[in-house]
Each structure stands twice: as structure tokens, then as C-alpha cells.
Amino acid sequence: MTASGTDASGNGARTDASAAAPRRRGRPARTEGAAGPGGRERILTAARTEFAERGYDKTSIRSIAKAAQVDPALVHHYFGTKEQVFGAAIEVTFEPALHLPDVLAQGPEGIGERFARYFIGVWENPATRVRLLAVIRSAVTHETAAKVLRGIVLRRMLERVAAELAVPEPRLRAELAAAQLVGIAMLRYVVQVEPLASADPEDIVRMVAPTLQRYLTEG
Known part of the structure; x- marks a missing residue:
């Protein structure tokens, strides 16, 4: 090899340490702590926020990844498609409502x-x-x-x-009871129809409870 850095064949190929290696293409490096349970929870939190603020149509895997500060490939790894990310976000959002069977298991008296x-x-x-408002508006x-919402509500x-x-x-009775309450939620919290929107919650419970009792217990 000559001092100029050409090889013995004289083809001029650089062999000295100063020759820069070509930049590798492919998946960007994850930010520190992106993988593992912490990364998954950040993605889920970001997804809920994105769907709430942008709606289903305008939310993308890329926007969720950007909000969570992770590679989009990591979102795909944990959740798959946007539909599956939305489903996971709904399940977390609906977690309180999914405990309704615990309320019903206390017996038929006063169930409504x-x-x-x-x-x-x-x-x-x-x-x-x-x-919940974000989920309903997207749905x-x-x-x-x-x-996705129907599947979770029906199954869970x-x-x-x-x-x-x-x-x-x-x-059928469970669906009728749910329809009664979802209708109230739509008019009170989404459309905000008065006087229902500003009614005392206890008054609503008192008025609707007999109907729910009949749906759920009468043969």
C-alpha cells in the first residue's frame, strides 16, 4: 500500500481510518426507555390523547408514535393496526364501566x-x-x-x-337497559339538551331506576 492511501492494485480505494462508513438505513433507534412496559403505556396514553383531540380519522400510527416519542414500528409491534390501537385505548377508557357486572351481582333488589x-x-x-366523550364522538x-366500540361493549x-x-x-334486556342509559348520556353530556343537561344526577337516577329495574328483573 502506498502512503497516499491507494491499495496495491492502484484502484484508488480509500483504506485509511478517515473514510466514512456509509450511513445505514432502516428503523430509527428507539429513545431510551421506549421498549418494555413503560413504552407500551406511553403509546396507550398518547393514543387516547390523540383520538380525543384529533378524532379517529385524523389520528395515525405516526402521530401516536410522535406523541409517545417512539418509533412507529414500536406502535405496530405492541398493537398492530390503528384499529387495534383504538380498541386498546377504548378498553382502558371504558374500564370503569366494565365493572357493571359487579354491581348486578349484588342481587335483584334495587338493581335498577x-x-x-x-x-x-x-x-x-x-x-x-x-x-368517554372522545370515544363516543369517534364512534x-x-x-x-x-x-370496535360495539365489539367491546357487547363482549366485555x-x-x-x-x-x-x-x-x-x-x-335483549341488557341491551334495552344500556340503550336507556346511553341515550341519557348522549342528550345530557354530548348534545347537552336542557333541562336534562343541568338536572341533578340524583333526580335522573330516581326517575330512570324503575325502568331499569323492570328491564332487568321482571319476567
Whole structure:
């Protein structure tokens, strides 16, 4: 090899240490702590915020990854598609409502009042109300979001509620009770129709409880 840095064949190829290696393409490096449970939770938190603020249509895997400060490939790794990310975010958002079977398991007496008070209580909580509003708004404007929501509500809540009911057509009754309460939530918290929007929660519970009791217990 000559002092100039050419090889013995004279082709002029650089062999000295100053020759820069070509930059490798591919997946960007993860930020520190991006992988593992902490990274997954950051992605889920970012997804809930993105869906709440931007809606289903305008939220993307890339925007979720940017908000969570991770590589988009990591979002795909943990959750797959945008639809699956949305489903995971909904399950976390609906976690309080998914405990309804525990309320029903206390027995048939007073079940209508307990059902109504629990449901209204979840919506009256400012923290859970913001998240639920985001989910409902996405579901009423996008069929994919609505499909995901239906699947979770049916699988995780209504089917479990129906399993606790010792009455004919328990699935239909559970859906009727849910329809009653979801209708109240839409008018009170989403559309904000008066006087329902400003009514005392206890008045709502008192008025709706007998109807729920009839749906859930009468043969």
C-alpha cells in the first residue's frame, strides 16, 4: 500500500481510518426507555390523547408514535393496526364501566337504582367523562371506530351483564337497559339538551331506576 492511501492494485480505494462508513438505513433507534412496559403505556396514553383531540380519522400510527416519542414500528409491534390501537385505548377508557357486572351481582333488589347510579357516576366524573366523550364522538362519525366500540361493549359488558340476569331474553334486556342509559348520556353530556343537561344526577337516577329495574328483573 502506498502512503497516499491507494491499495496495491492502484484502484484508488480509500483504506485509511478517515473514510466514512456509509450511513445505514432502516428503523430509527428507539429513545431510551421506549421498549418494555413503560413504552407500551406511553403509546396507550398518547393514543387516547390523540383520538380525543384529533378524532379517529385524523389520528395515525405516526402521530401516536410522535406523541409517545417512539418509533412507529414500536406502535405496530405492541398493537398492530390503528384499529387495534383504538380498541386498546377504548378498553382502558371504558374500564370503569366494565365493572357493571359487579354491581348486578349484588342481587335483584334495587338493581335498577344501583345500575343507574353507577353509570351516571362514571359520566359525572370529569376525568372519565372527557375520555368517554372522545370515544363516543369517534364512534358516531366513523364506522370502524363504531365497530370496535360495539365489539367491546357487547363482549366485555353486555354479555357479562346478561349472564347475571335470571329472566327471559337476558341479552335483549341488557341491551334495552344500556340503550336507556346511553341515550341519557348522549342528550345530557354530548348534545347537552336542557333541562336534562343541568338536572341533578340524583333526580335522573330516581326517575330512570324503575325502568331499569323492570328491564332487568321482571319476567
